[in-house]
Amino acid sequence: MTALVTIRDVDKGYVRGKQRVEVLKGLNLEVETGEFLALMGPSGSGKTTLLNLIGGLDKCDRGEVVVAGQRLDRLSSGQLAKWRARHVGFVFQFYNLLPVLSAERNVEVPLLLTRLSGKQRRQNVRAALELVGLGDRAKHKPAELSGGQQQRVGIARALVSDPTLLICDEPTGDLDRESSESVLQLLELLNRDHGKTVIMVTHDPRAAEHASRLLHVDKGVLSAEPLETAA
Amino acid sequence: MTLFRQIGAVTAMNLRTIPQRMASSCVVVVGIAGVVAVLVSVLGITTSLEETLLSTGRSDRAIVLRGGTNAEVSSGLSVDATLTIIDAPGIARTADGEVAATIDMVTGIDLAKADGSVAAVSLRGMSAEGLSVRPEIELVAGRLYQPGLRELIVGAGVQEEFATIAIGDTVPLRESQWTIVGVFTSGDALESGFLTDVDTLLSTYQRTGGSSVTVVLESEEAFDVFRDALTSNPVLSVDVLREDEYYQRQSEGVGDILDVVTTFVAGIMAVGALFAALNTMYAAVSSRGVEIATLRAIGFGPGGVVASVLFEALLLSVVGALIGAAIAWALFSGTTINMGNLVSSIVFRLQVSVGLVAQGILWACAVGLLGGLLPAIRAARLPVATAIRGL
Numbered sequence: 001m002t003a004l005v006t007i008r009d010v011d012k013g014y015v016r017g018k019q020r021v022e023v024l025k026g027l028n029l030e031v032e033t034g035e036f037l038a039l040m041g042p043s044g045s046g047k048t049t050l051l052n053l054i055g056g057l058d059k060c061d062r063g064e065v066v067v068a069g070q071r072l073d074r075l076s077s078g079q080l081a082k083w084r085a086r087h088v089g090f091v092f093q094f095y096n097l098l099p100v101l102s103a104e105r106n107v108e109v110p111l112l113l114t115r116l117s118g119k120q121r122r123q124n125v126r127a128a129l130e131l132v133g134l135g136d137r138a139k140h141k142p143a144e145l146s147g148g149q150q151q152r153v154g155i156a157r158a159l160v161s162d163p164t165l166l167i168c169d170e171p172t173g174d175l176d177r178e179s180s181e182s183v184l185q186l187l188e189l190l191n192r193d194h195g196k197t198v199i200m201v202t203h204d205p206r207a208a209e210h211a212s213r214l215l216h217v218d219k220g221v222l223s224a225e226p227l228e229t230a231a
Numbered sequence: 232m233t234l235f236r237q238i239g240a241v242t243a244m245n246l247r248t249i250p251q252r253m254a255s256s257c258v259v260v261v262g263i264a265g266v267v268a269v270l271v272s273v274l275g276i277t278t279s280l281e282e283t284l285l286s287t288g289r290s291d292r293a294i295v296l297r298g299g300t301n302a303e304v305s306s307g308l309s310v311d312a313t314l315t316i317i318d319a320p321g322i323a324r325t326a327d328g329e330v331a332a333t334i335d336m337v338t339g340i341d342l343a344k345a346d347g348s349v350a351a352v353s354l355r356g357m358s359a360e361g362l363s364v365r366p367e368i369e370l371v372a373g374r375l376y377q378p379g380l381r382e383l384i385v386g387a388g389v390q391e392e393f394a395t396i397a398i399g400d401t402v403p404l405r406e407s408q409w410t411i412v413g414v415f416t417s418g419d420a421l422e423s424g425f426l427t428d429v430d431t432l433l434s435t436y437q438r439t440g441g442s443s444v445t446v447v448l449e450s451e452e453a454f455d456v457f458r459d460a461l462t463s464n465p466v467l468s469v470d471v472l473r474e475d476e477y478y479q480r481q482s483e484g485v486g487d488i489l490d491v492v493t494t495f496v497a498g499i500m501a502v503g504a505l506f507a508a509l510n511t512m513y514a515a516v517s518s519r520g521v522e523i524a525t526l527r528a529i530g531f532g533p534g535g536v537v538a539s540v541l542f543e544a545l546l547l548s549v550v551g552a553l554i555g556a557a558i559a560w561a562l563f564s565g566t567t568i569n570m571g572n573l574v575s576s577i578v579f580r581l582q583v584s585v586g587l588v589a590q591g592i593l594w595a596c597a598v599g600l601l602g603g604l605l606p607a608i609r610a611a612r613l614p615v616a617t618a619i620r621g622l
Contacts (some may be wrong), residue, residue: 049616057528058616078532085530096525096619100247112236113530157529 004165004197005031005054010063012049012220023049024060024220033164036191036198038211047201047217048169054199055088055167056080068164085113089158089196091187093170095150097142103153104129104138110161128156132186148179155186159196166190168200172207184210237535238542241526245543248519255511256547262504263551263598264558267591270497271559274590275581277489283579284482287419288474291451292364295444295461298468302481303337304353309440312467316444321457323447325363331447333361336432340402340425342393352389353424354404356432356441364447368421373398373413378428381435384413386422388579405435420478423579445474501598504551508602512544516610523610524618533611540610544603545596552595556588 012024052058132152172180296306376382401408458471564583
């Protein structure tokens, strides 16, 4: 196994008002290709910040973030956008579907950044929707779908361009238990049968059980056990 | 190619949300429509007036004015001066062998409109050769005035502006009544006034010399000979111009003033529309912050986002411009306008041309681009990591 994600000695902080808040301090992490990693921790612990650094949505203040062989901390905003389009699929807590577009159009959006023809794009979109079990809902707009179905459209959008890495920020945070289970099984399937590396932030211990590894983030520090237990 | 796809995708998303933002989008459209309606209307006045003046006059005719005056109404020539002028070399002869020259006197008549307001209309007295000098004058109704009688013929443009004027009506002039005996057309600015016999008019005003002398040159090239003969004569102090050049200068004066007025009025309105566009596009970007951030997260570049916001601002502006131009066209195109002062006026038909509409659209695009630029930059600079969560 090779490391898909390598984070070395990373610091990240934000300025809130007149105060600087350090979120991640000297953080180190390696995620192997094909791994399903769950990150848990209380609100404000830095797990989403860590996810944003891995997904190339934000840049660290110090240290190295290497994903799929690329030093992300050295890329410009435009270069990061291109890198994200090639390597990462995002699954968001509130789905972040474009409300005016149908399910198939939403799924097609990442493919507009590729050189695929219209026919090829339609084929890929159909395959992605079939994979998430929504082949018959292609023409529906997000408002016409349930929360679980919307999240599955979100997952189809994340995987349609065949990225190496799926970044999932609380993918079941807005779903009931049944829908959550369905979405988590789908992520597990993508990890197990399609070889996708999945990094998921969650508050739900039951969701974390679907991952192959669980890490806890608290006060910007990673540990295998919750901080209070570890102490 | 992918950049165009990016722009197309983001723009399509933006445009599909317009129905949800109808009120604020309408503010931009209405604001721009107002700017363009005013702009096109006032520019229409300027260009229509210029076209009318520029269609007046010929390069093989010359006009002589008193030195230092720039218009016939302020010019005055002595009898001796007019006799010297018509004796100069380079002047053609009429079919009857007479010198092709007319001594004109130009003044104004106050006419009452149907609504009670008063407008000044020019009255031109011409010599007997006047009709030979200006063959474009065509009598279309009634008969020609008779020298020695207080008779006038009226231009078709005046008749259009003052609908009640007809053959047989009388016009007050210097405590006497002058009878309209005919209607003429000329296809130029002369149609905006009355014509009569110059000697009758001079005697009414108790004057002896005319305002100007207009001559037909033997050829266009004869102008220099004619002008040099007059300007080198130490007894005369006159300005000699080709007739088309004279009317071109008249149009420049009026056109310059109207241009200033147009730019000022449309400029103030454009500033108002600019702020409306800014406000609307900022609101549009703000309301779609999560969607824009989602597209940025997926991999859409800042260029596509900027272009799509600008495109939407441009589209709203162009829609506003077309509505404004349509309003201007519906309300004013073909309207007869009388522009004048106390001594003279010109009647012309306002035309809203394709060129003017294009000019209005260009203004609208400028307002749209300026109004959309800052919101577009803000959209491109949205911090993706926070904006994606609606924070």
